[in-house]
Amino acid sequence: MSSQTTISPYDLANLNILVVDDQEDVRKGLKRLISSLGCDVAMCCSAEDALQLLGARSFDIVFTDLKMGGMSGDELLKQINQRWTDIDVVLITGHGTIDLAVACLRNGASHFITKPFDNKEILAFIERAGYGILARRQAKDRAANHRGRSIIAADAKMRAVMELVDQVAQHKVPVLIEGASGTGKELIAREIHNRSPVHSKPFQAINCIALPDTLLESELFGYKKGAFTGAHKDSTGLFERVDGGTVFLDEVSSMSSLFQGKLLRVLQEKTIRPLGGNGERTVDFRIIAASNRNLEELVKNGEFREDLYYRLQVMKISLPTLKERKACIPALAGHFLKQSASEFFYDDHPCPELSPAAMESLLEHNWQGNVRELENTIKRALVIFKGDRILPSHLGLADDSSLAESLFTQPLTSYEEGKQKAIATFQRQYVEAVLQRTSGNISRAAEMCGLTRAALQRIMRKLELERA
Ligand SMILES: Nc1ncnc2c1ncn2[C@@H]1O[C@H](COP(=O)(O)OP(=O)(O)OP(=O)(O)O)[C@@H](O)[C@H]1O
Ligand SMILES: [Mg+2]
Incomplete structure (x- = not known):
């Protein structure tokens, strides 16, 4: 429930680090040292190259020399501060540039290291900064997840x-x-x-x-x-x-x-x-x-x-009840269908569709339990449906919209439309009952209810009923 941060030392290997220095031995030395933590280390020999690389992929920490041919380290710091505010910049300085490095701390650098390097100091800095960086990353991911809901x-x-x-x-x-x-x-x-x-x-x-x-x-x-x-x-x-x-x-x-x-x-x-x-x-x-x-x-x-x-x-x-926001029902049903299918099915199982008659049942149902009831109905249907579509019979909605009740609680439709709905409800209940008694045997069911086999099948197709 709470947003706790859980970062272990092994997670430091997820840091992306860039080393910028025009001296090859410095670059290689730093790379060797920092790689010992498992981090990914990239190298550039100029600030110009670094800016290009920074534009192409993301980095967490940049180590940069202050004095380089071409753009200087303090100018690179400025550019990074303007464009990639999340990056920690560490300046590499010789004795002659310590004053400048201190000034850079005021301009947003996170730290500076002096040559010759103190390896322990560098590793300690990466650990310290790394925990902060990874915590920020986790928080962002969490927020993105939540927003994704x-x-x-x-x-x-x-x-x-x-x-x-x-x-x-x-x-x-x-x-x-x-x-x-x-x-x-x-x-x-x-x-x-x-x-x-x-x-x-x-x-x-x-x-x-x-x-x-x-x-x-x-x-x-x-x-x-x-x-x-x-x-x-x-x-x-x-x-x-x-x-x-x-x-x-x-x-x-x-x-x-x-x-x-x-x-x-x-x-x-x-x-x-x-x-x-x-x-x-x-x-x-x-x-x-x-x-x-x-x-x-x-x-x-x-x-x-x-x-x-x-x-x-x-x-x-x-918050309105689901009845008061009927227009949301199709979108909610589709949303729960996709969400639950990705939860319940193995990878290659396609997500079924809701048949038009099933959607109509959802629109007509009296949702006492509101959105949660709709969500549960879809979940249940996903478990019990067969074939490639969800049919009204898979929804298992108790027929609470008895004719008399719906006449008082639902907006009044035309007489003809009301009659058709009542007939469809009767047909569904009747055919489902008779098919249940014959365990899905259509010929016997037709015989029991005095219809031809073809007539019964026509009704079943219209109502999207299955033998099962
Ligand atoms: N507008 C919506 N869009 C997507 N999902 C929703 C929507 N409204 C509710 N849900 C989902 O419906 C379910 C019920 O929501 P929630 O638990 O927030 O309701 P509640 O009002 O707190 O219920 P209760 O009063 O029973 O505690 C949750 O799974 C929620 O994600
Ligand atoms: Mg609640």
Whole structure:
């Protein structure tokens, strides 16, 4: 859950290093030394060549001589600072140029080394800088991964939500996300964090419904050794651990009113007191809260503290149910299909398509469990389908849209369209039932229901039903 960095000494071999010097023995000596860490070392004999190579591939550290024929090392440093801000530049200097090297430190160089070289000093520098470089790289990869998690927003309501996400991400204000179960509250909370300037800091989620007051308190505020039975050593709370990142409090409405008061105090004062401790500690975090109940209503009924509500909902994002964003269903279904196929199938298995009738069933279904239910439906269909297409029967949707119910809950269609839909539903249920009784034997099924074999097959083709 948290964004911990895990770098071992072996990872230093992933560093790409460039040595620029017009003296061959210096280049070769440095290459031999640095290669002993396993790093990839490239060499150039002029700053001009170096600039070309830097344009062609990426480097983490550049060692450059200060005095070279042609462009000097300090000019190369300037160019690198302007174009490749992530690169650490180390200057190689003789005794005559130490003053210039010191000046370069002020202009963005990371370090300078004097000739003759102290090998240990050079290796120690690469190790030190290398950990920082690799940590930055990991953080970037993580952020890119998170950003890669697509959020489908194919209708106006969801597009408005995503615009709001973009805006709130840039400001450290509390955000309240409201939405029914499975509408994507946690996904949106993570997206706000990932788009924020602190995306490389931890994002920590905690579900308030799962924890009683005392556990919630020790988890969020931390505790001192001996604070309660089982507290064998000091423990840092989540508010402190996120260290400038984001705390996601899920299901805030389930907090006791006593705990609501404690949380309010933390939000106001930005300090915590660990259980069993007496000192206050300053904490720095952004809070995102989520609830699948309407907090405003709960405030009106006296079930949620009004002052805490106003603290949490500085920015409020309300997620529509899946029914309210039907236009997103095809894109979501396609997204889950691709995502789950790449997860479940071995490499050469093609991703099946959804048949038009299956897509229609998805559009018609009454999604009580919202996006999560749709995701699970697609996953299940991927496991049980046969052939190259997903058919309505593979979706296993309980037919909750009984005619009477749908007449009251769905927009009214024309009489003829409604009748055709009702007939199709009847035909599907009827044919599936009869085929089940005959274990897929079409001739016997046709006989049982008083149809010709050809007529039954015509209905099956129309409904994309399979014998199985
Ligand atoms: N717009 C979307 N695009 C893509 N995937 C989505 C979208 N919304 C939700 N999902 C996916 O649906 C699933 C449920 O989302 P999430 O867990 O964020 O919902 P939730 O509102 O927190 O649910 P609950 O109230 O049950 O905790 C997740 O797998 C999530 O990735
Ligand atoms: Mg959730």
